[in-house]
Amino acid sequence: MKTAPFIKPKFNSTQKVMLDVVLALLPIVIIACFAYGSLVIIQFLTAITVALLAEFVLSAFLLKKYNTILDGSAVVTALLLVLTLSPLVPLHIVAFGAAAAILFGKILWGGLGKNTFNPALAGREFMSVFFASIMTSSELWKTKGFVKTPSEQLLPAADHSVFSEYLSAMVYKTSGAVGEYSILFIVLGGLYLLLRNRISWHIPFALLAVFTLLLWLPGGTQLHYSTAGLLLGTIFMATDMPSSPATPNGKLYYGMMTGLVIFILIKGGVQFEYMSYAILLLNAFSHQISIQFRPSAWGDPTDWKQKVEPVFNLTIKILGAAFAVLSLYYYDLIQYVVFLYILYLITKFNFSFSKKINNAI
Amino acid sequence: MLSIPSLKKETKKKQIESLEDPADFYIPLSGYKGMMEPVVKIGETVKKYQLIAEGPNIAGKMHAPVSGIVNAFTTIGNKAFIHLINDFREIEIPAPYFDASQINLEILQQTLSDCGIQGAGGSQFPTHLKYTIGKEKINTLIFNGAECEPYLSSDTALMQYEISELLQAAKVLQNVLGSPEIVFGIEKHNKTLKTLLLENAQKIQLAVKVQILPDTYPQGGELQLIKSITKLELRKGTIPSQYGILVNNIGTLRAVYDAVFKSRPMIERIVTISGNSTSKSRIFRIKIGTPIAHILNLNDNHWNPEKQTIVMGGAMMGKSIDSPLQPIEKGSGGLLILKKLKTAANNCIKCGFCIDVCPQKLMPLEFVRHNIDDDLKSLHSFNLQDCIECGACAYICPSDVALMENIFEGKIKLSALAEKSLQ
Structure with a gap:
């Protein structure tokens, strides 16, 4: 016999929460694809594919849960991860980051909701530590030659006053990480999530x-x-x-x-x-x-x-x-924090988290 | 606080209909706290309004809703009932003479007790105990018309169609309590009732205040209602009368009218029949003890537990019923026929919605954590005992975490611990 309440609001499941985050991110993702073309599109596809795959396999193997890819959180993690990267990050590193985000950001904590750290950012740190030479080289940010749609083309500024340049930089610019090309879209995404009560x-x-x-x-x-x-x-x-x-x-x-x-x-x-x-x-x-x-x-x-x-x-x-x-x-010692984290998390999973997998919290 | 889309459209404007009496009645013997004992024997013939069961002061009293024969003492589920067979002869015991103008607090308490008046809002708290106020002076007498349960319109119907009875009873209570201010609390969606209340009150020279309350859930919770009306935030467990406040439900007030003006006990109540799995939403006056199968049949709904959840009370706080013989009780404001709810049961994602909607300002997610861990100390320090079981947290939870189940379990563990420490 079920306990009250016997009704639930519509469009309020965890999946719907994740779907709204994806919707809010979509304009940012699209303008990034616009800016760097296939370079970024393939990064997104790699991250999403690897994240979903990792989610399914690791969740089945470690948590004995077989439908967690349906909750949509792996897609959110993959999108957020790519948005923090340079469009020039090689695909195998993106794939590594996505897998690390899922495993060390979420699964080893016991699954969605139980993680202490943001999975996407955790994945990013793993990339920085394990591919340090590439991830910290300044070459990574010399992206100018790879731009598909320069901002002049998208926003032909009528005059070159400081104000209009400032404005167009808010709408579209092509420097920085994948998620940083349009302040306008970032803010709009935020407003959408606020209106939908997701943040x-x-x-x-x-x-x-x-x-x-x-x-x-x-x-x-x-x-x-x-x-x-x-x-x-x-x-x-x-x-x-x-x-x-x-x-x-x-x-x-x-x-x-x-x-x-x-x-x-x-x-x-x-x-x-x-x-x-x-x-x-x-x-x-x-x-x-x-x-x-x-x-x-x-x-x-x-x-x-x-x-x-x-x-x-x-x-x-x-x-x-x-x-x-x-x-x-x-002192350039951050990587040891990540090593300690790996050790901690594996131990914790073995002796504690793995026994609480079916607890809701 | 939580706002739930209104589901009262079907029932809000409905008249109160009377329901044909069933042949069999099952009179509940479980009181507010403790059990009542039958004061009749099996095979005995009883008259309508006759006392048939009573218990300790805190339990309550039960009266025969019709005349008939006591067939058996039985159990449904794990609760005890008197099975009464209706002889359809409507033989009544004579109403004792009673002069409503001569009433004082002591007589009122006795009358309420004799008539078995219990809180009709759901708690079934014996009303005479609310009026056992000792030397406290009541300054504000609140009538709770905030029917925040999303499907129910029973109190709305009473205010709409039986306002004069309600106001006459209110006048008596006001006199007895030494003329406190009377406040009717009604929700915003019912604001048209304000004029009706004020006009009718004027007719009998009764000064009342009508306060429009927000359409939030659980606005009808006693503590939340007191805050909305008096600005006083009382901790759960405090007795409002110590702060000069007394709250009665509209349904209770209607029962008080019958007790005071007709010397008749509480044998019936208003019940809203509604739900998302029925097209027949109606409001009935139903006798206590009427089995729900009888109601469903007369309303062209049928007992179909495979496809539907049948709920006694409201959708937020009611109980799902597992036997068609289960009867209407004094606190049952509704009978809902609902679609079975599919729940996902994901992990808690710490969204904090449960904290945002908790009217008692608690952290429901922590109750789940600490109940699973059997951490009674933490359950206590997170104030589980302050939970009013309104279900708002479980309603809003996007992961369908078993919040209420864990809360109930935790409460049982805590009270077991409290009992143990007393021994």
Whole structure:
């Protein structure tokens, strides 16, 4: 006998959530294909195929679940992964990244929803570590010669005033990672997800507010960062449901701290991976933040004083971790973090996660 | 808070119809808490309105809905019932003389108790206990017309068609309680009832306030209603009368009218028949103890548990029924014929929707985690005991996580632990 409730809302399943994310990403994906043609199209196809394959095989083998490719999350992971790459990343590395994203980003945690880190960003880190020479070479970003549709062709600017150039850069430009070509489409995708209630405003708002505020500080303006990359990460990755807090105040704090850590990393000289590092770092604290900022029960008088100290301690911990990442980056030791992560996750899967596969949470 | 698309279109404007009495009645013996004992013998002839079962104060009392013969004491599912066979002779016990103008709090309590009045909103809490307020002064008397269950229109129908009975009963209660302010809470989609309420109240010189409430779920929850009307946020477990507040459901108020003005016990109630698997949505006045098979047959629906889920109560908080003999109880505001729900049962994706919609501001997903782990300490520290079981979390969950099942299990574990620590 089933328990109440006996009705459910329409269009609200996990699949529908994933479908909406794909829809929101579609314009960004299409304009990228437009910009670099087959180069990017093949990257997407490779990532999606490998992600789906990895999902099916690994899920069947390790989780004994045979229909998880239907939930759509593998496609989302594959799309997000490619969006963070240069269009020149070789296909075998893309394939490796997609497989690593699925295995070390999701399956070994016990499947969808149980992962601590954003799978796409985890996959990206694996690529950077295991294909370091290619992934960190500056050649990778010399993409000018490969552009299929230059921005002048798409947006013939009537005059070459600063304003119209600025505007056209918002709509379409061809430099940076695959997902960074149109700020307009990134923002539209974000608005769509907000309207459909697939993301909440808390994380993007807090993140961007804190980051902008810090930019206004004296000396902050010379920072070198990509606005499109910042927005892409903010809207589509920092808001990833499994790896971000679930409580409203937790989301605000999480967004604020992500903004702060991004700022610290850029300031500390991290070149391309400040978004990944910042989000992955906060991912690690997500559950703790969620619980720390849980709402007080109805009618339970909130004692703010009691909450101040743990939040202060948590903030110190996160800042400490951010500076630790910065030091590791400085001494070129990030790869050891990934090695440790692999060791940790395999052990954890063997002794704990594999026994909880059928738990819903 | 959660808003559920309205499913009341079919029932909202319907008149209250009367239902032909069945030949067999099954009178429930489980009270609000504890069991009632039959005070009649098998084979005994009973008259309509005669007391047939009573229990400790917190359980309640049951009266014969018709005249007839006590056939057996039986169980359906695992609940106990008196099986009463209707003789269709409608022999009534005489109504005791009662002067509504002479009533005071003590007499009212006794009357409510004698008439077996229990909360009609679903909880079936004995109403006389609500009026056992000691020295507390009631400042606000709230009538809960927020029928937030998406299919139900029973209270709406009462306010629409039997408003004068409701207001007369309200006037008596107001006098007894020392003239507190009366507030009727109704939802926005029912706002046309406001004029009706105010006009009729004026006719009997009763000052009432009508507050329009948002169409959110669960607006009709007592604590949520109190907050909307008085701005007071009371913790679950507090007794509203200690804050000068008393809340009664519209259905309960209708039963109070019968008790006070006619000296008749609660033997019937208004039931909404509806659902997404029936084309016959109607509102009936049905006697307590009427088996649902009888209702379904008369309404051209039939007992078909393979294809349908039959639900007693509302779609959000009701119970699915596994026997056609199961009868209407004092708290059953609805009988729903619903399509079987296909659920996906994916993993929790931490979307936090359950937290967003929880009226008690809890973290339902954590209840699942800690119930699976048998972590009673955490269940307690995440305030599982504050859950009002409204089902909003399970409704919104995109992964169809078994939230309510885990919540119920967890609550059972917690109360078992509490009992153990008492011993």
